[in-house]
Amino acid sequence: MEVIAQQIRKEFIRAGSQTNIFTAVAPCDFLIPAGQVTMIHGRSGSGKSTMLNLLAGILHPTEGKVFYDGADLYAMKDEELSGFRNRHIGYVPQGRSAVFSLNVLENVMLPYTLYEEDGRNAARRMLERFGIADLSEVMPDRLSGGELRRMAIARALVRKPEVIFADEPTGDLDDENTEAVLDSLCQLAREGAAVLIVTHEEDAFAYADRIFAMNAGTLSQER
């Protein structure tokens, strides 16, 4: 599946003011091709996470459109868009992300079970792949930052999505796990998925097919 953004733009109104408009993402066209790993890097606050959210269908753009294989993402009704996200998009958010009343296995199974499917086996395989199979019954508040991150990645990849968005996926990981996560994302790209990673770690660039830099909301291609 290919993701195309057309003249996408995002502006925010700063709190306490109606006139001070802040442009997080300047108008731009953007493509995430299937079968490739695309990376965006940039300073904190440069707009790279906003760009990722716009493309993932979880932040409405001020202007512009996002197409997934020709389907206009923001023209979909909420019910349809939610189902679409579940079936086609894997999203790894930045920071700690878990449903804290579910254990690790249930957290990873969650995308499967939403639509009456049993993802227990697929979830167990994912936990093994990221080295947290022994933590399957543990509650998320007992996990370290790195373990939580691996759980979030396992949850994002469990349904073998066609489009993957990862916001600083290796932030809390050691070298060994960073390699495992990036290898997994590359493998999914080789299997045909469109992968977009937002990162500020230059070591990760080696895994990218295309690299973009984000600076004050403006996107430029570096590779």
Add this chain to the structure above:
Amino acid sequence: MQIFRKLPLLNILRKPVRSAILLCLTAVLSFTVFGGALMVSSLRSGMTSLKERLGADIMVIPEEAAEKKNLEEIVLQGQTGYFYMEDTVTKAVADVEGTKQVSDQIFLASLAASCCSAKVQLIGFDPETDFTVLPWIRRSCSGQLKKMEVVVGHDIVSDEGDTLTFYGTDCIVAGKLTRTGTSYDHCVFAGADTIRELTMSSIGKNLNQFKEVDPNHVVSCVLVQAEEGIEIDALAERIQASVPGVCAVPTSGMIAGISGNLLGISHIVRIMTAVILILAFLIMMIVFTMLINERKREYALLRVVGVSRVSLRRSVMSEILLICLAGAAAGICAALLVEILFAGALQGTLDMPMLMPGAGSVISYMLSAALTVVAAGILSSFWNVNRVSSGEIGLALRQER
């Protein structure tokens, strides 16, 4: 069952401290609403029961008994006592214009001594003319009361077939009355001839304060039912003027004081319930706002993995609904328990008759209380649930990473 559907329940079970606090809050609300309604209703039922038991429009008693307020002490406050007047009074009262029906009663109080099983008020009625006690007794005891047979009030520790001794004379318990919530629950009823026999025994044992009285020719009070359309107060005045040495007391006047107290207590309970309802609503609003804000990122994550706005709203609302229902149930049970265990103490403290309303009324109060708590829970959280389910997922995910 899929995990998302179980999520409201899992959120409650796996976060016990948070759930317990919310449960306590909702339980306090339902306790107040249900307990308050039940208390006011019990007082009202007690009042109705008392009116029914009094049955008559006017009670005629000896003048000296009225001066000492003996009648109210016996009828309303459950104290024991007795007084007598000539039985000719009954006919004299019946002859007064405007009286439809009359029936006399004879009182005796037993003692907390070896001669008696217990210190209770004994009331003897005339089965031929009675129109107040008998219809009520027939509901609990079939057939005619024979001589030396008694029927005991609900709170007397004795059952059908038992023997009670008064002034050395044995009486057989022929039945036990249903609870009235009034002082009649501590009384023993019998035909007038039985009480006269017992009065004789008390005089014989030198234990009656009226030593010169011939029990066969005295009565304690005459109950009067007025003819349709007759002014009760005017009839009472006519009786008093026509029959010397008596005091005619309209029963509505006897219970006017209690009615006034009941009104006052009802107002206080209603005001307290309203204040607690408002306070609990505000606290619930704050707590649910905190709870929802604290989990904003979690909700955003659910949206990311494919939960729709409607499903998320339903899930959060289900959790609040479950908490409210559990809290309501706990509060209702606690209120019911308190009412059952401490009704006697409360009755004593308030000095008013109390009678638990019927099962239908209790169930309707339960449902009302549960509905109030659920409505308060939904109303206090609706805005926040709507806000969190409709907000931008991308922005919620960026908060408090």
